[in-house]
Amino acid sequence: MAADQQLALFQTASAFPLPPGVKFSYGTAGFRADASILASTVFRVGILASLRSLKTQSVIGLMITASHNQVSDNGVKISDPSGGMMTQEWEPFADALANASDPDDLFKLINQFVINNNIPFGRGQYAEVLLGRDTRPSGKALLEAAKQGVNAVIGAIAVDMGILTTPQLHWMVRCRNKGLKASESDYFAQLSDAFGCLMDLRSQTIETNRTDSKVIVDGANGVGGKKLEELKQGVKGLEIEVRNSGKGEGILNAGVGADFVQKEKLFPGGFGESDSGTRCASLDGDADRLVYFCVLKGNSKKVDLVDGDKILSLFAIFIKEQMSLLEEKKEKIKLGIVQTAYANGASTDFLKQMDLEVVLTPTGVKYLHEKAAEYDIGIYFEANGHGTILFSENFLHWLETRNAEVSHTSAGFEAQKAALRLLAVSKLINQAVGDALSGLLLVEVILLYLGWSIERWNELYQDLPSRQIKVSVADRMAITTTNAETLVVTPPCLQEAINSEVAKHSRGRSFVRPSGTENVVRVYAEASTQQAADCLAQSVAEHVKHFLALATSN
Ligand SMILES: CC(=O)N[C@H]1[C@@H](OP(=O)(O)O)O[C@H](CO)[C@@H](O)[C@@H]1O
Numbered sequence: 001m002a003a004d005q006q007l008a009l010f011q012t013a014s015a016f017p018l019p020p021g022v023k024f025s026y027g028t029a030g031f032r033a034d035a036s037i038l039a040s041t042v043f044r045v046g047i048l049a050s051l052r053s054l055k056t057q058s059v060i061g062l063m064i065t066a067s068h069n070q071v072s073d074n075g076v077k078i079s080d081p082s083g084g085m086m087t088q089e090w091e092p093f094a095d096a097l098a099n100a101s102d103p104d105d106l107f108k109l110i111n112q113f114v115i116n117n118n119i120p121f122g123r124g125q126y127a128e129v130l131l132g133r134d135t136r137p138s139g140k141a142l143l144e145a146a147k148q149g150v151n152a153v154i155g156a157i158a159v160d161m162g163i164l165t166t167p168q169l170h171w172m173v174r175c176r177n178k179g180l181k182a183s184e185s186d187y188f189a190q191l192s193d194a195f196g197c198l199m200d201l202r203s204q205t206i207e208t209n210r211t212d213s214k215v216i217v218d219g220a221n222g223v224g225g226k227k228l229e230e231l232k233q234g235v236k237g238l239e240i241e242v243r244n245s246g247k248g249e250g251i252l253n254a255g256v257g258a259d260f261v262q263k264e265k266l267f268p269g270g271f272g273e274s275d276s277g278t279r280c281a282s283l284d285g286d287a288d289r290l291v292y293f294c295v296l297k298g299n300s301k302k303v304d305l306v307d308g309d310k311i312l313s314l315f316a317i318f319i320k321e322q323m324s325l326l327e328e329k330k331e332k333i334k335l336g337i338v339q340t341a342y343a344n345g346a347s348t349d350f351l352k353q354m355d356l357e358v359v360l361t362p363t364g365v366k367y368l369h370e371k372a373a374e375y376d377i378g379i380y381f382e383a384n385g386h387g388t389i390l391f392s393e394n395f396l397h398w399l400e401t402r403n404a405e406v407s408h409t410s411a412g413f414e415a416q417k418a419a420l421r422l423l424a425v426s427k428l429i430n431q432a433v434g435d436a437l438s439g440l441l442l443v444e445v446i447l448l449y450l451g452w453s454i455e456r457w458n459e460l461y462q463d464l465p466s467r468q469i470k471v472s473v474a475d476r477m478a479i480t481t482t483n484a485e486t487l488v489v490t491p492p493c494l495q496e497a498i499n500s501e502v503a504k505h506s507r508g509r510s511f512v513r514p515s516g517t518e519n520v521v522r523v524y525a526e527a528s529t530q531q532a533a534d535c536l537a538q539s540v541a542e543h544v545k546h547f548l549a550l551a552t553s554n
């Protein structure tokens with residue numbers, strides 16, 4: 001490494017010392033922690049992003065957000081050139097960088113990594129990193145740390161894109177690397193144009209039993225609400241009312257947002273009983289998750305939740321219908337559905353009954369996205385509302401060719417419309433990562449296309465009662481799993497204990513795994529009644545505590 005580069009790294013790294021006694025891990029969705037201890041991590045991720053840009057000779061993204069976590073937390077993650085999550089191959093290096101004890105250690109690690117991976121490094125090289133952050137107050141200072149990290153690598157430049165949703169930044173990175181228009185106004189224009197196109201392509205003959213033209217959206221007091229206010233200016237034919245838009249006094253994610261609504265099954269702050277009868281939706285703190293809900297009458301604050309699994313099912317119905325309208329090739333198009341073990345069992349049954357290929361991956365979009373990309377059309381969703389629809393380049397190319405042909409028959413005409421609809425969906429729904437804003441517009445236009453109310457949609461199947469609990473333990477990593485996290489490998493015998501609890505309940509299912517974003521073990525259970533699901537979750541949680549206490553004492 002050249003002397004000037006070495007000096008630049010040493011000088012800036014000493015301004016960001018590692019906080020004592022913490023160990024950082026890249027986790028399910030990047031590094032997350034209390035914002036007060038994150039400056040050194042974000043600085044080092046800035047360096048990492050520059051190296052990734054040098055290695056791939058492409059634009060890379062760096063997003064500062066802790067999504068649905070409390071406002072005092074923050075986090076940082078990297079977008080790869082495709083707009084997807086950073087390759088998992090670089091995660092061990094990310095961990096090593098974040099935990100390097102001093103500038104000397106950091107320098108050695110970088111030097112070795114650059115050599116081992118043949119990274120073009122030094123004068124004459126060019127790297128570019130787009131930086132984004134959510135509305136957290138700690139974001140501004142952390143963004144400065146990221147900038148300094150990027151700039152510590154000679155030849156790298158950091159471009160501050162301002163306050164963005166996570167999916168906006170991923171979208172921009174993808175567009176930049178494809179040589180497409182990539183500004184925020186391009187993003188808004190693409191979404192509203194594609195929405196308009198799908199509105200125009202609705203069949204006039206479908207009878208609609210809908211009276212509700214309005215959707216009310218909870219913006220989690222974060223960036224999503226703010227951006228939706230802008231997006232809706234270009235959206236015609238749909239009334240969107242934004243609440244908890246991040247402009248007022250409300251605290252980010254406090255009793256609001258998609259995570260709260262999905263986990264508690266209660267309506268968010270800013271909503272009330274008078275909203276029953278209106279279609280409602282909720283975004284999370286960085287607007288990559290979306291759930292719908294209906295406020296129930298009574299004083300319970302309870303909602304009927306329409307979660308990510310139901311959004312997935314709605315999308316699958318629509319896509320399958322369009323595929324059946326395509327005259328030729330339809331047998332050959334590979335459509336795949338990707339879920340995690342958190343998907344409600346009733347949703348998986350429903351999708352399988354539709355003759356769809358359903359696969360499970362471990363938790364985290366990086367796994368779901370990778371799997372979905374193997375299909376011509378891959379639809380993936382986590383139950384918590386994070387997901388999208390991916391179209392392969394080959395299939396899009398085929399659709400474009402199909403669309404250019406002149407049709408003479410009515411079936412040919414319908415096929416052409418279906419091809420146009422699929423092309424519009426590929427422009428509306430974010431191809432880089434799950435995106436609540438584009439997901440919202442797609443749900444809305446599909447409901448209009450089908451003439452469905454939210455109640456009709458919710459009736460597709462009935463969720464099995466489920467319960468999720470968090471267990472605090474000394475070392476959550478003592479739990480290792482296999483089979484898309486559905487089976488425990490260690491500690492030994494824990495799986496047998498879970499099996500014996502599951503066997504006590506009709507339609508019982510339960511699994512446990514260490515969270516990748518919080519210091520807890522997550523326990524999931526479902527069964528034919530709520531009482532049974534609660535009881536199953538509780539007894540499995542007891543086993544987790546017991547076995548982990550044994551594991552740590554050994
Ligand atoms: C059960 C659950 O909702 N887990 C979430 C949560 O991951 P954990 O590893 O479970 O903490 O945050 C991830 C990032 O947002 C999200 O992808 C994932 O689905």
Ligand SMILES: [Mg+2]
Nearest residue numbers: 067284286288
């Ligand atoms: Mg999020």
